[in-house]
Amino acid sequence: xxxxxxxxxxxxxxxxxxxxxxxxxxxxxxxxxxxxxxxxxxxxxxxxxxxxxxxxxxxxxxxxxxxxxxxxxxxxxxxxxxxxxxxxxxxxxxxxxxxxxxxxxxxxxxxxxxxxxxxxxxxxxxxxxxxxxxxxxxxxxxxxxxxxxxxxxxxxxxxxxxxxxxxxxxxxxxxxxxxxxxxxxxxxxxxxxxxxxxxxxxxxxxxxxxxxxxxxxxxxxxxxxxxxxxxxxxxxxxxxxxxxxxxxxxxxxxxxxxxxxxxxxxxxxxxxxxxxxxxxxxxxxxxxxxxxxxxxxxxxxxxxxxxxxxxxxxxxxxxxxxxxxxxxxxxxxxxxxxxxxxxxxxxxxxxxxxxxxxxxxxxxxxxxxxxxxxxxxxxxxxxxxxxxxxxxxxxxxxxxxxxxxxxxxxxxxxxxxxxxxxxxxxxxxxxxxxxxxxxxxxxxxxxxxxxxxxxxxxxxx
Ligand code: IMP
Numbered sequence: 391x392x393x394x395x396x397x398x399x400x401x402x403x404x405x406x407x408x409x410x411x412x413x414x415x416x417x418x419x420x421x422x423x424x425x426x427x428x429x430x431x432x433x434x435x436x437x438x439x440x441x442x443x444x445x446x447x448x449x450x451x452x453x454x455x456x457x458x459x460x461x462x463x464x465x466x467x468x469x470x471x472x473x474x475x476x477x478x479x480x481x482x483x484x485x486x487x488x489x490x491x492x493x494x495x496x497x498x499x500x501x502x503x504x505x506x507x508x509x510x511x512x513x514x515x516x517x518x519x520x521x522x523x524x525x526x527x528x529x530x531x532x533x534x535x536x537x538x539x540x541x542x543x544x545x546x547x548x549x550x551x552x553x554x555x556x557x558x559x560x561x562x563x564x565x566x567x568x569x570x571x572x573x574x575x576x577x578x579x580x581x582x583x584x585x586x587x588x589x590x591x592x593x594x595x596x597x598x599x600x601x602x603x604x605x606x607x608x609x610x611x612x613x614x615x616x617x618x619x620x621x622x623x624x625x626x627x628x629x630x631x632x633x634x635x636x637x638x639x640x641x642x643x644x645x646x647x648x649x650x651x652x653x654x655x656x657x658x659x660x661x662x663x664x665x666x667x668x669x670x671x672x673x674x675x676x677x678x679x680x681x682x683x684x685x686x687x688x689x690x691x692x693x694x695x696x697x698x699x700x701x702x703x704x705x706x707x708x709x710x711x712x713x714x715x716x717x718x719x720x721x722x723x724x725x726x727x728x729x730x731x732x733x734x735x736x737x738x739x740x741x742x743x744x745x746x747x748x749x750x751x752x753x754x755x756x757x758x759x760x761x762x763x764x765x766x767x768x769x770x771x772x773x774x775x776x777x778x779x780x781x782x783x784x785x786x787x788x789x790x791x792x793x794x795x796x797x798x799x800x801x802x803x804x805x806x807x808x809x810x811x812x813x814x815x816x817x818x819x820x821x822x823x824x825x826x827x828x829x830x831x832x833x834x835x836x837x838x839x840x841x842x843x844x845x846x847x848x849x850x851x
Pocket of ligand 1: 423424425450451452547548549550551552553554555650651652655664665666667700701702
């Protein structure tokens with residue numbers, strides 16, 4: 391379609407309608423390896439929903455939301471907190487670092503945001519990430535890559551070191567887990583910590599001996615003392631959030647489920663073992679909050695206009711050249727949580743077709759489109775080959791993924807700036823063609839293209 395003049399869009403309908411969402415709840419989920427820009431879309435839509443619920447992950451996720459001139463970095467807090475009058479829920483599937491959450495609660499209160507027992511609800515079934523989980527995460531990573539008898543060179547998972555894996559492992563182990571509900575009875579928690587901490591000390595001691603790190607035993611009573619002031623802030627917010635969300639649903643109110651991390655990092659469906667430890671596809675929204683799948687008719691898949699990855703694991707379209715560096719610099723592709731530089735490359739439509747179907751995407755938002763402006767040509771990976779033979783399924787094994795030779799379709803680039811475009815029709819024709827190619831390949835409509843970090847820098851269909 392030939393472009394119309396930038397900034398001429400005069401749409402005033404609610405965003406929900408402009409995006410063509412069905413009545414009812416919606417899940418927002420990343421379809422790549424994270425950092426797609428979910429926070430911005432959640433933030434834009436939160437105004438039109440009644441509740442925002444996080445369903446997975448922990449402080450390994452992080453997003454920056456820009457409101458006016460203010461930048462908010464949120465790791466655990468749902469983005470709905472930036473809007474008055476919303477219910478914000480941390481569901482049972484989230485793993486909560488109490489120190490991080492308290493610092494976000496207190497920090498946001500100091501910045502004038504309302505965070506109280508009427509707008510922040512924490513699941514009594516959510517698990518706690520404790521300091522020993524972080525220590526275990528870091529030691530486990532170091533231990534895995536230690537030289538061994540076979541002189542194998544191995545790549546670690548490249549975790550964020552935030553204790554996510556060990557916390558979910560304890561959830562599965564059960565006897566060593568601590569849940570938010572445990573903070574409500576500190577006497578009982580003391581007994582629990584005295585059972586758990588010796589087991590953790592034994593694990594950490596053994597790992598430290600193996601890696602050559604110094605081992606400092608944890609003291610159960612000191613841990614409890616550290617937890618007490620945090621519990622004081624958190625306990626008033628702890629409740630049965632599944633029941634709350636069921637009541638919200640029964641009142642015909644709308645819930646926005648906010649996914650952290652992304653579908654390719656899903657423990658079951660992602661690029662195992664280079665994944666995180668939760669169900670971060672849209673499937674996790676249901677186990678992670680207690681709201682069944684049939685009650686969520688909209689799944690908004692968030693896709694970056696190119697591909698990035700941080701941490702270990704293969705990425706078939708990775709560019710180790712000047713174009714990759716340019717994308718990293720223009721797109722500020724450095725982790726919000728760890729500051730690590732992200733690997734950058736062309737958009738991978740084979741991976742996206744897989745994740746769009748696993749997550750059941752009903753609409754797509756293509757983020758950071760402006761970053762690709764002024765590149766002479768744009769490549770899109772449309773096929774995978776291994777040893778010269780086409781691969782017709784997204785590989786289950788990372789070993790196979792590392793052998794992929796991508797097959798590319800090349801489209802002409804588009805000229806910037808595009809940050810003033812407010813509707814897809816205002817984008818340069820080549821940018822529109824790029825979006826159309828993505829949407830046709832995946833069979834899912836592109837309903838929004840983001841052209842800058844601010845809420846209004848969005849070209850909506
Ligand atoms: P963990 O979640 O800290 O255990 O890390 C496991 C893998 O997931 C590592 O490769 C991390 O870099 C990656 N990861 C976890 N959360 C995110 C995220 O929000 N964005 C991008 N990568 C992530």
